[in-house]
Amino acid sequence: MEAEPRRTPIRERFREQVRDDVKTIALEQLADGGAQAISLNAIAKELGVSGPALYRYFANRDELLSSLVVDAYSDLRDALARPVGAGERRAEERGAGENARIRRLARAYRVWAQEQPHRYELLFKPPLPGYDAHSTQISEAGRSLMGVVLGVIDGGSDATTSPLDSAEVLHARSTGAPNFQLAVRVWSRLHGFVSLELGGAYNAMSVDADALFDAEIDVLTDGGEL
The missing domain is CATH 1.10.357.10 (Tetracycline Repressor, domain 2)
Structure with a gap:
């Protein structure tokens, strides 16, 4: 009998969801003003979190890009x-x-x-x-x-x-x-x-x-x- 596949831990699923949310907003910024318009601080504000909090998901803007x-x-x-x-x-x-x-x-x-x-x-x-x-x-x-x-x-x-x-x-x-x-x-x-x-x-x-x-x-x- 095959073992059931293990579910992704909640913490990892949450991390991926936050990263996806960040990228969705970044793409909106990209479409509106080009790569120079992408701002982690602005993304953090839209998500309702602090700027430093997002650096747990993307080390800097280059990594996000x-x-x-x-x-x-x-x-x-x-x-x-x-x-x-x-x-x-x-x-x-x-x-x-x-x-x-x-x-x-x-x-x-x-x-x-x-x-x-x-x-x-x-x-x-x-x-x-x-x-x-x-x-x-x-x-x-x-x-x-x-x-x-x-x-x-x-x-x-x-x-x-x-x-x-x-x-x-x-x-x-x-x-x-x-x-x-x-x-x-x-x-x-x-x-x-x-x-x-x-x-x-x-x-x-x-x-x-x-x-x-x-x-x-x-x-x-x-x-x-x-």
């Missing part, structure tokens, strides 16, 4: 790896395999960025002077996203993507695997497009962003030069 960055990477990764529906599978089967998967990945990437612009910016811009945007924790989260992109290119199944783990990503990078180079180029091109779009560049130039995005995907998937 890192937690937000890792969460954002995780959410974006999940959006890119989300299982497709039957209609999408049929379309993928009619397509050229890898090309159909790259198209789906590109659209999912853009939609997530459009829906979460403040979190997208947090991923790819140092949020504050002196913040370590290349810490082990952040680098690992970034590799997990690259693992999804590589999984798409390597040939995820019809129903889902099979992401590569961190060791596989590092191996692909160190060996100069063609698929790794392609994944970097796909990600770079998507990031360039999305960053310009979120920054308002296309609106300022009266460019049809949807039409341009479709054209960019065609270049990515139909053999054009990147």
Whole structure:
């Protein structure tokens, strides 16, 4: 007879709840005023506790920012790896395999960025002077996203993507695997497009962003030069 799983101690559940509450308010601050608007003291005031009390949950603002960055990477990764529906599978089967998967990945990437612009910016811009945007924790989260992109290119199944783990990503990078180079180029091109779009560049130039995005995907998937 299997033993019942042990419940998480009340103290640990309370700690996780407080951390989640802190991050929820921090995301609201981020959306309203950018990373510089995030304030542990202001969060403490909203939660009705003292400022020093929150330092039991986050040592400083940088630690809170890192937690937000890792969460954002995780959410974006999940959006890119989300299982497709039957209609999408049929379309993928009619397509050229890898090309159909790259198209789906590109659209999912853009939609997530459009829906979460403040979190997208947090991923790819140092949020504050002196913040370590290349810490082990952040680098690992970034590799997990690259693992999804590589999984798409390597040939995820019809129903889902099979992401590569961190060791596989590092191996692909160190060996100069063609698929790794392609994944970097796909990600770079998507990031360039999305960053310009979120920054308002296309609106300022009266460019049809949807039409341009479709054209960019065609270049990515139909053999054009990147």
